[in-house]
């Protein structure tokens with residue numbers, strides 16, 4: 001939550017900061033601001049609202065500066081007002097911050113008693129005052145920041161400037177993401193790589209405790225925890241700037257839905273050998289001997305990634321018969337879980353920075369489990385702290401509602417399950433080959449599934465005024481019902497519930513009347529007959545039935561007029577195909593309701609606070 005950007009170099013910093021903030025807006029978008037150095041004075045411009053409001057606000061001034069920092073906020077402490085927007089200032093010190101200072105209240109009260117005046121309700125402002133206290137003692141910015149942070153508890157990524165040391169930016173990382181970009185005679189700080197991808201692909205991913213000093217000449221990094229200068233590891237990022245653009249689509253969400261054939265193809269490329277019938281375990285730092293011994297798996301995540309975890313349990317238990325427990329990360333971390341030694345935790349996270357997921361991952365490690373992270377962001381905290389990483393190569397996901405990250409997570413879980421089944425000798429070579437074959441056909445089938453676009457639009461037009469929606473699924477597609485409901489809720493603000501269809505009679509059936517659209521996931525699988533009965537129950541109570549079914553499924557077609565037809569796949573891959581019309585439906589309904597699809601209210605893409 002919250003996005004940070006900083007620039008120092010020979011170009012005008014202001015458009016670079018604004019452009020960077022636009023790329024980071026998915027992290028928070030209730031207020032924004034920049035600070036810059038001009039004529040040896042620091043200027044701060046902030047406003048409530050989105051980056052375009054900030055852009056409009058500063059447009060007339062035509063500010064030119066070669067160094068600056070910026071911030072887009074998702075409020076935690078204090079309302080989204082101008083005074084609470086970042087950068088915050090005390091004397092000549094300005095700070096942008098992502099994270100939460102847990103002991104800010106005590107620090108603030110103490111400083112207030114000494115006469116320091118605070119102008120915001122934020123936790124961040126204490127950092128400015130603390131640094132100022134030390135610069136007033138004659139310390140340079142690095143030393144003052146180092147001393148200041150000794151008082152601070154919590155998670156933070158900060159960018160700092162000092163009016164009296166005009167040619168540098170300081171960046172410090174502790175439990176919130178922060179990366180540096182290296183250009184020629186120019187350097188960047190940012191919460192996420194797309195913020196400066198237009199200018200450079202050379203990146204340093206900061207470690208906890210790293211304090212980086214950026215000047216036009218270079219970057220030096222001192223680790224506050226290790227008390228020593230650290231070597232910089234520069235990584236070349238393969239993402240291209242166009243990957244972080246809308247590419248002609250109206251919204252990132254729609255672009256990302258239509259990118260899925262490519263994203264899935266990239267996620268499977270080079271990951272297995274059809275001839276040998278093996279998954280390339282080395283790439284994920286996994287060994288077959290370790291998988292062979294595995295008797296228990298925990299799958300932990302939040303939100304949409306948690307739905308992927310639920311599907312993972314269905315795949316692993318059905319294919320390999322290894323017991324799995326699925327947890328929402330915020331529950332796992334506090335529920336005193338029983339984690340037998342030698343268990344594996346699979347954490348699933350697009351961003352790799354979700355605070356609860358990271359805490360659950362750390363808890364599992366503390367209890368002696370190995371951790372495999374299924375993650376989309378290279379070098380993210382989850383990836384770095386895990387014992388093994390399965391990167392989903394879906395490319396940057398900018399739309400707040402996760403789509404392509406979700407289906408590539410499911411793809412990763414499918415491959416992992418095959419590897420586990422092979423290690424445990426649960427599948428023969430022929431069966432493994434058949435599973436790989438089906439996987440190779442998946443991008444094409446996803447392409448085909450996307451052809452339901454027009455049919456989905458029609459359904460969206462019919463039901464976009466509904467006040468409630470019900471999604472029903474069974475078995476491996478029950479989590480997809482939850483996913484459909486979550487997407488609709490978060491981007492269209494329609495109340496929606498996902499239910500295992502068998503639970504209908506235990507309560508939710510009371511909701512059904514002629515105003516309620518009910519979407520049933522009815523693939524041709526072992527529970528088709530069961531869900532058909534549930535659909536009859538909906539129909540006989542006047543509910544408006546929509547079904548997603550396999551093409552040629554006459555049993556569904558004879559019962560329902562609104563049917564979205566999906567291509568056939570094996571059982572394990574149906575959730576990928578069946579999630580496509582649900583994501584599209586949420587999208588088109590949200591558009592018809594004139595909602596801000598890419599930036600739904602109250603949400604942020606990376607939930608880096610608890």
Ligand code: F6R
Nearest residue numbers: 303304305349350351354401402
């Ligand atoms: C919903 C959505 C969220 C995320 C959740 C976890 O569309 O995107 O529910 O799935 O916040 O985020 P990651 O996967 O980054 O840990």
